[in-house]
Amino acid sequence: MATPKNYRGRGDLVLLCALLGTLGEIGRGQIHYSVPEESDKGYFVGNISKDLGLESQELAQHGVHIVSRGRRQLFALNPGSGSLVTAGRIDREELCAQSARCLVNINILVEDKGKLWGIEIEITDINDNNPKFQVDNLEVKINEIALPGTRYPLPGAVDPDVGLNSLQSYQLSPNHHFSLDVQTRDDGTISPELVLESALDREEQAAHRLVLVASDGGEPRRSSTLHIRVTVLDTNDNAPVFAQPIYRVKVPENVPPGTRLLTVSASDPDEGTNGEVAYKFWKISEKQSPLFQLNENTGEISTAKSLDYEECAFYDMEIQAE
Known part of the structure; x- marks a missing residue:
């Protein structure tokens, strides 16, 4: 019901390209770490000094810092120990939903070497x-x-x-x-x-x-x-039957609350009250439930709150006709 996420604004790409253009050399080797979700703030992720081949543990002496973009930094550098640590608790489900692998990519700039290193961190599930x-x-x-x-x-x-x-x-x-x-x-x-x-x-x-x-x-x-x-x-001989098994709709994130998205429809050939159809949500996640409302009499689904393109790109729910 929404288009895939894309966090990269056009202005950000231009700025990053300008930064890359100033570097004397770009580190080609990708460094991989893994960290379990829900780890405490300051959890050790990896020894950046050692893995970048720096002689001193003092990262500040080499002008080492994170240059990755994002709404919030998930990781931080410990200048004294030369290590990469978590900047706070990481919720894997919030970050990657139910993706089989949850990978976070950050960039580390080593100023005195003129290198930009790519770091790939897998958030493992608990x-x-x-x-x-x-x-x-x-x-x-x-x-x-x-x-x-x-x-x-x-x-x-x-x-x-x-x-x-x-x-x-x-x-x-x-x-x-x-x-x-x-x-x-x-x-x-x-x-x-x-x-x-x-x-x-x-x-x-x-x-x-x-x-x-x-x-x-x-x-x-x-x-x-x-x-x-x-x-x-x-x-009561017959069960309601939907006009189609799957309903799909695309909607921009800026639609106001109360916007009608679509109407599901089921019919029942029984007469009287046995043929009257009522609709209700059958399967919908706890986070999605407050975002949508369903008219139990008409089958009309509309937004109850604003939709955020960056928070979720796709909503999947099931409706029961009774």
Whole structure:
């Protein structure tokens, strides 16, 4: 719903080129470091003096300083020890979302040698987030004439960590009527579905209570739960069907709050109240939720707050028609 990020303004490029033009020699070797996210301020990243081949640990004597651009500096130089350290806590998820690798590139200028060195720093993930459902409780309405084998999609959990630290599995509490099937999508994410295993009888039991557990693969393992109430209904033969499975829209970042982005539409051939359709957010991240509003009656999605091009270039959400 937005164009990719690009932090480089035209004026910045001109200034950087002018700086490069004054250097006698540009360092060709790329230096690589890694640092775990959430490290304390001052965490040791690498020995800059040694890796740049400087005889003295006193960086100030060589005119060594960081010339990289950015909204805030993530790293700093310790002149006395000759080391590169963190300038504050680094949130990998805020910086790189769920990218497989999170790389930060900075430039180090050594004035007395006339060299500019490129430094690549990988921010490694730690298991600092639980998989999280958008809601704690969910009601699923199922008609008593539903046939065994009927599937009902469940809202997935969101885990901003990556790799094994991200969401890995779902588990359903034991019961006599339902099982859980987990589908793997093309993008590798997993989606839970509730499967009816045996016929329901509303007169025998009007409601069933289930618990869905989402777990990651980190150490220690983190998890969260979704409490599901299955309400057994009388006859309602059809489920709403959206006019299209995927909706896409592009929007500039400067649109004011309240701007209509698009309208999703689903139809239900049932008559009366059984054919009335209501819309609600089904899967949307905690950070994105305050930015958008959904009209439950019309399916119209609009902005609730201003969108920031630099903070996020793409928003992905799921809508349920009920």
